[in-house]
Amino acid sequence: MGISALETLALLVAAGVLVVELFIATPDSYGSAIFLTLIVAGFAVALAAVTVGLWRGATAARSASLVWQVLQMGVGLASDSGEFGIPLVALAVAVPAVTVIGLILFNHTVREHFSDGDAL
Template sequence: MNAERTSPLLYTLAAIVFAECVFLAVVTVVLVVEILVATPESYPSAVALTLLSAIAAVWLGFIGVNTLRGRPWIRGAAIVWQVLQIAVAVGSFQGAFARPDIGWWLLIPALAVIALLFTKPVIAATTRPEER
């Protein structure tokens, strides 16, 4: 394995993405339980939200695995997810049902991933050999 592919920053990036994946998997399980136990105001909306969270969890797992493989496309995929996560975090800080605690739990890892994606070791580890 290439020395660039074993960067601690690459492993840190993958760990954060995997943690986000686990968090979304837990959210998906909670949403499934809520559909089965409680009566949602709208079943189609509840099912759609549950499916979206499940798809996002699988996608984050896929990004995490391919981060460890050093695939170049993960940089764009991870940025897209982190921007979406930041948008939800910002929404968590405001409004009638504001939850700053959730906002911080979403914002901090998103900013960490974005910062890691722009470090030299991560860029080097996720660049194709012919691009170097």
């Protein structure tokens, strides 16, 4: 849940930066700039709802988070490809996504393993 909260915070910051950029910069296309700002803000709100759902323990939030992490992993892989690919950005985006996917899929298994009282 902590990683999801940090991702939400990062998206909110990105949306804020895009809003500021709308007023201080001159975009090539105002329509594209406004659309990008709105879609990032919408994703931030949706991820905030998922984070709240994870905090409350809602099962539906796990599947929504899994979908978000797979999409984020795709963005991370895409940011490393092409002529202007940046590997550090790809790692910064993809590593949290892979971590959350692992936690979502195996959290119950790990908890069951350690609840038996067995020491390693």
